[in-house]
Amino acid sequence: MxxxxxxxxxxxxxxxxxxxxxxxxxxxxxxxxxxxxxxxxxxxxxxxxxxxxxxxxxxxxxxxxxxxxxxxxxxxxxxxxxxxxxxxxxxxxxxxxxxxxxxxxxxxxxxxxxxxxxxxxxxxxxxxxxxxxxxxxxxxxxxxxxxxxWNRSHLGRPVPLSDNLFVVPAYAKTFRGGSRGQPFVFALVNDQGEMTGRLHGLHEWRDSPFTGFCFNLAADPHRGHAFHLNRYGLYAWNEAGALRAKLDTDTKAFKALTHFTLGSCAPNGDLLLAHTKQHLILRIPAPDDLTDLAAAVEEALRAYARQRTALKKQWGPVNWHWTHSAPLHRL
Incomplete structure (x- = not known):
């Protein structure tokens, strides 16, 4: 959407x-x-x-x-x-x-x-x-x-890194028995159709998006930031394609990220994550300096736990879905 x-x-x-x-x-x-x-x-x-x-x-x-x-x-x-x-x-x-x-x-x-x-x-x-x-x-x-x-590879959803520079993800073919280690590229393509570079810093095996098929990218084109979340970490790049932050999900502070999928960036650059089971959206204020991302994410994850507890007391989930008396639009 x-x-x-x-x-x-x-x-x-x-x-x-x-x-x-x-x-x-x-x-x-x-x-x-x-x-x-x-x-x-x-x-x-x-x-x-x-x-x-x-x-x-x-x-x-x-x-x-x-x-x-x-x-x-x-x-x-x-x-x-x-x-x-x-x-x-x-x-x-x-x-x-x-x-x-x-x-x-x-x-x-x-x-x-x-x-x-x-x-x-x-x-x-x-x-x-x-x-x-x-x-x-x-x-x-x-x-x-x-x-x-790259036969049988597939395109991910491209995102704008600026008004005339885009991140176009491409993933090699998947295998029935597991695809971790398969190649992928987050290509930088300008509005003239030229591949000018890529988002650097990811390892095909250690940072593989094929585990769990985590193929989403998000971008804040106003500040030139790109983000990717998979089972191994949350990654952030600047407009030049340099990796500026990597939050490893092996660490205790960021382990909870494995339960979220990457949505998109809000108009002000905040990062939107969706919990895969609890049907809640987590909004993370993205700092101007991506080196400060770790502190912002750690605080957001702590706040998520507190706010979810408050929601359970206020509304109560039914089969993991949150319900309340306001009318809902059904598409």
Whole structure:
């Protein structure tokens, strides 16, 4: 989910389905549906009206999007494969054009004119077939995985590190018997589609996001901070990609972080974490200096325990869900 600049809530899903909900959550304003259900249903060209599979907003209101394509890694369905930027407003009446910046699979299989994306362009023409950003991210990092290659890798959700610099996560393929140690990259891509660097400092085994499939990233584009949380720690980088803080979950102070998943950054930069079992949101005030992050997180975790105890006395959870008398909107 994503809150657009005008306060409208955008709910996205693959392949390129976007639902716009009123700011007060009272009604659905519009649905952009690709209607591309291959291989489970026949796809009719022009039948759908797609937009994006994920959206993040930059400080100036640009929309950082992902797009799905047919035939990624030879599969017969539609998978996320492109990253693009949209300059205009997304409304119930119109959608902006998306300019493709980066791709994962450089040559999706069995493409035809049916697979062109009219609302997404690359070099002035609709994305599809051979018209796509090259070299792909997997081609740029292929030499780093000498064992298994980047075939069947997947894109995570990109986040804006500034108005014209984005973190694009890519993860190598997963295995049924465990994937810890598989390569991954948090690439820095600018708004011209150039990979300018990466977020440094993570070890493929000791800091693996594949344990528990912790693939989320969050960013505060106003201060140029990026964050990642997995079973082994909470990590924070500056805009240059340098690791400025690492909070190890092996330590007693931060062990409780293993029970949270990373959500996003609030508009003021606060970090939002969701407890995986207790259905509560933890808001951590993120300091301007990331070297002070450890103290902020430690205090937030202590406050979480106290405040949860108070909530239990005030409302009481039912099957781990918090209930109270105020009316709730159900989407």
């Amino acid at each position: 994503c809150v657009l600049p005008d306060g409208v809530l955008a709910i996205t899903a693959t392949p390129d389905n976007t639902t716009l909900v009123a700011p007060d959550l009272s009604r659905i304003l519009a649905v952009y549906d690709s209607k591309d259900g291959r291989p489970y249903r026949e796809f009719t060209p022009g039948e759908g009206n797609p937009f994006a599979g994920s959206i993040s907003v930059t400080p100036s209101g640009r929309l950082l999007c992902t797009l799905a394509e047919y035939g990624v890694w030879g599969y017969g369905n539609v998978l996320t494969n492109l990253v693009g930027i949209a300059e205009g407003a997304l409304t119930a009446e119109s959608k902006p054009a998306i300019r493709a910046l980066a791709s994962l699979d450089p040559e999706p299989a069995r493409h035809s004119a049916v697979d062109l994306r009219p609302h997404a362009t690359y070099q002035g023409a609709p994305v599809g077939m051979t018209n796509r950003p090259r070299p792909a991210l997997t081609e740029l990092v292929a030499a780093e995985d000498r064992l298994s290659g």
